[in-house]
Amino acid sequence: MDQSGKIVILTGAGLSAESGLGTFRDEGGLWAQHRIEDVATPEAFQRNPDLVHAFYNARRVQAAAASPNAAHHALARLQRDWPGEVVIVTQNVDGLHEAAGAEAIHMHGALAGALCAACDHRWTAPPEMTGGDLCPACAAPQTRPDIVWFGEIPYRMEEIIGHLGQCGLFAAIGTSGQVYPAAGFVEEARLAGARTIELNLARSDVSGAFDDHLTGPATEIVPAWVARLTGAP
Numbered sequence: 001m002d003q004s005g006k007i008v009i010l011t012g013a014g015l016s017a018e019s020g021l022g023t024f025r026d027e028g029g030l031w032a033q034h035r036i037e038d039v040a041t042p043e044a045f046q047r048n049p050d051l052v053h054a055f056y057n058a059r060r061v062q063a064a065a066a067s068p069n070a071a072h073h074a075l076a077r078l079q080r081d082w083p084g085e086v087v088i089v090t091q092n093v094d095g096l097h098e099a100a101g102a103e104a105i106h107m108h109g110a111l112a113g114a115l116c117a118a119c120d121h122r123w124t125a126p127p128e129m130t131g132g133d134l135c136p137a138c139a140a141p142q143t144r145p146d147i148v149w150f151g152e153i154p155y156r157m158e159e160i161i162g163h164l165g166q167c168g169l170f171a172a173i174g175t176s177g178q179v180y181p182a183a184g185f186v187e188e189a190r191l192a193g194a195r196t197i198e199l200n201l202a203r204s205d206v207s208g209a210f211d212d213h214l215t216g217p218a219t220e221i222v223p224a225w226v227a228r229l230t231g232a233p
């Protein structure tokens with residue numbers, strides 16, 4: 001691809017695994033310890049807001065203590081050094097892309113954010129949220145983590161689809177490709193004529209959808225891939 005081409009990169013939990021943040025579907029992952037329908041749906045939040053808050057409070061504390069790894073730093077370098085546009089779309093709700101100096105579209109929201117379900121006001125989440133918190137704007141007791149739950153529509157989809165329609169290269173890093181709409185991005189990119197590459201610890205069920213593959217831990221394969229793209233030593 002010529003160096004002016006747009007690159008779209010989709011990232012998932014595998015990117016932050018080596019920063020000490022657990023993935024969802026690997027052995028012993030978050031969805032082996034918690035039921036999605038208890039902690040990650042609007043219905044769960046209506047039923048038991050304190051349980052849902054406790055789940056995200058724990059993850060917020062962990063994410064705040066984590067540091068970006070070599071893969072986050074390599075992606076930040078690519079975004080800075082590539083002559084064309086590099087759009088990072090993340091399913092991760094940690095802030096590790098930003099901590100590495102990159103900009104990312106948070107399609108599944110962010111642990112650092114709080115949202116009022118009554119008036120849509122957004123603010124910085126305190127480390128610990130509870131079901132009794134009041135919205136600072138409208139005082140409704142309906143404050144929630146600014147996280148997209150199962151059954152809700154991910155953020156900034158129109159913008160993401162627009163980028164996919166114009167990209168020359170699409171990469172999916174550390175994601176199992178089990179959750180739509182993100183799992184469908186590779187097809188959108190292919191329709192736009194992009195070359196597609198999967199970077200993952202192991203071949204996944206959706207590997208067949210990609211032209212190219214790099215297999216190994218993100219902290220090794222992502223810096224190597226970025227160096228190859230940018231011609232850095």
Ligand code: OAD
Nearest residue numbers: 012013014017023024025091174175176179200201217218
């Ligand atoms: P998953 O837990 O489904 O998949 C993690 C992927 O990362 C797997 O394909 C692993 O092989 C890979 N992986 C693990 N360690 C790695 C490493 N060190 N280097 C490279 N790859 C590694 O996580 P996601 O695909 O991100 O949504 O999950 C997608 C969405 O499902 C999440 O955003 C979340 C979850 O339910 C919501 O909560 C709405």
